[in-house]
Amino acid sequence: MKYRTKTALGIDIGDRRISAALVEKTERGFRVVASAAEDLPWGQPVRRSSTHNKALSRILRRLGPYARTRAVRTVVTTSAGSLIFRLLELPKQMPQNLGEFVENELKQYVAMSGRKISSDFCGIGTGERKRVLAVAADTTEVIQTLEVCKAAGLTPDSVEPVAMACLRGWLAKDSQLRRGLALIAIASRRNLVLCVFVNGTFDFVRIREVPADADAPESLSSWLCAELNAVLQYSGTESTDEVSQWQVRLILREVDVGKDRFADLPTQEPNIRSLLVHNVDDRIFAWAEGEDQSVPPSLPAVGAALKLLNVEGDELRIDLTPEEVIQGRRSSRRGWIIANAAASVFVAVFLLTQFLTWKTDAINRRIEQNRIVEQLSTMPTRIAQDRFVDSEILRMTRELASLEPVRSRREVDWSGMLDSIGQSTPTGVCLTHVVCGDSQTIQLKGLALSHENAKAFVQNLDDAGAFTSVRLTRIQRRQAAGEIVEYEINCVLKPIDQGYTRVQRT
Numbered sequence: 001m002k003y004r005t006k007t008a009l010g011i012d013i014g015d016r017r018i019s020a021a022l023v024e025k026t027e028r029g030f031r032v033v034a035s036a037a038e039d040l041p042w043g044q045p046v047r048r049s050s051t052h053n054k055a056l057s058r059i060l061r062r063l064g065p066y067a068r069t070r071a072v073r074t075v076v077t078t079s080a081g082s083l084i085f086r087l088l089e090l091p092k093q094m095p096q097n098l099g100e101f102v103e104n105e106l107k108q109y110v111a112m113s114g115r116k117i118s119s120d121f122c123g124i125g126t127g128e129r130k131r132v133l134a135v136a137a138d139t140t141e142v143i144q145t146l147e148v149c150k151a152a153g154l155t156p157d158s159v160e161p162v163a164m165a166c167l168r169g170w171l172a173k174d175s176q177l178r179r180g181l182a183l184i185a186i187a188s189r190r191n192l193v194l195c196v197f198v199n200g201t202f203d204f205v206r207i208r209e210v211p212a213d214a215d216a217p218e219s220l221s222s223w224l225c226a227e228l229n230a231v232l233q234y235s236g237t238e239s240t241d242e243v244s245q246w247q248v249r250l251i252l253r254e255v256d257v258g259k260d261r262f263a264d265l266p267t268q269e270p271n272i273r274s275l276l277v278h279n280v281d282d283r284i285f286a287w288a289e290g291e292d293q294s295v296p297p298s299l300p301a302v303g304a305a306l307k308l309l310n311v312e313g314d315e316l317r318i319d320l321t322p323e324e325v326i327q328g329r330r331s332s333r334r335g336w337i338i339a340n341a342a343a344s345v346f347v348a349v350f351l352l353t354q355f356l357t358w359k360t361d362a363i364n365r366r367i368e369q370n371r372i373v374e375q376l377s378t379m380p381t382r383i384a385q386d387r388f389v390d391s392e393i394l395r396m397t398r399e400l401a402s403l404e405p406v407r408s409r410r411e412v413d414w415s416g417m418l419d420s421i422g423q424s425t426p427t428g429v430c431l432t433h434v435v436c437g438d439s440q441t442i443q444l445k446g447l448a449l450s451h452e453n454a455k456a457f458v459q460n461l462d463d464a465g466a467f468t469s470v471r472l473t474r475i476q477r478r479q480a481a482g483e484i485v486e487y488e489i490n491c492v493l494k495p496i497d498q499g500y501t502r503v504q505r506t
Contacts, residue, residue, distance in 0.1 A: 013052065035296065053148055076146070181247065191208060
């Protein structure tokens, strides 16, 4: 079977530079098809999106028409200053709702106090030790990044931290880092992310803000060296034999100091024996033959694109897309499907009507022709003609009747209706049966602690506005069960085109 080439677009939006890379995966590995970048005015934050919008639009034009179509999937990175990385040890008794457990753990950190956060997690490694990598960021900063893409005509499939994209890209390029001990540090203007890998498995992460006084090359170099050495000491590798096994990589992104200034960094601390320093825009990836290679592909842009190309051994899969953005896309998709279905029914009815009109005209012409040619003057012939016309009318009527169920079918917002029932259920009421057999009415059965609880449930359903009418059809005290009563409620469904108001209750 011939291998099917896949292509993905990665975009890195920073404070000083926007980079994009179009990457393809073939049977021989992955290659950069096209790359483009543009510097931004110094000190332009992401929230000033007009500058970013124009820059990203120009970058997409330079990448070619394929990068601006819906056929290519996209991942964008975010360098939000409120990022949190945590490796969480899961309890032996696995929580029933793992996502809620991780989110509660992240909310305990002071950095996220009072903020609305977007978070995600992924499993790390295999075996008895159960751990997850949890990442959180300020939702406002993530949405600002998505608005830049939206203004340029892009809808990213995923948003991930820039550090995750750098790690994926570097590990895909240098397979040696998946063997033994490896320390990868991503230094930016805002923070430093340090990640430890043991035999390719993510084992430790630490994020540190760059001190305000580390603006000079000497002070920044000393601070970076101290942070690297602290991680090595924490990992228990202070002996000479163990330190010599470390592979250390320092990746610089939008740092005011050039990488040449860190050439003597390994000599400042004896515990760091080998260190390679790279900028994110160094030329380290293979290009497709015949492509323009004037702009080196950015490491985080390539790493972001590789997320959609299923790189072998990639377990760092974090998506910080806010939940409200995901829900909005789902609603738009459902509306698009309903609109297309309605349009299809309309077109079908229109075509059938045109066909019947044409058929009727053809029959009339045939009758008139027969009358002229054969001089139809006898009664038997006229009776035969009338019977033929009646049979055609009956057949056409049946065909039109078969389309009536499609035309008159009621559309009901089931997800919204069920959500409204759940929010309307008061304390002391248990719902045991939900029955709907004709898409017209729905019957609710259950138990309540008292008559008042059951009536309160009926009132809540009526106030929610999800039904045309709500009626309590039966309420009966349950034998040998104290005050508990059984109830039945009949609700007439409201079509989706009428709409309803959802009532939030606590």
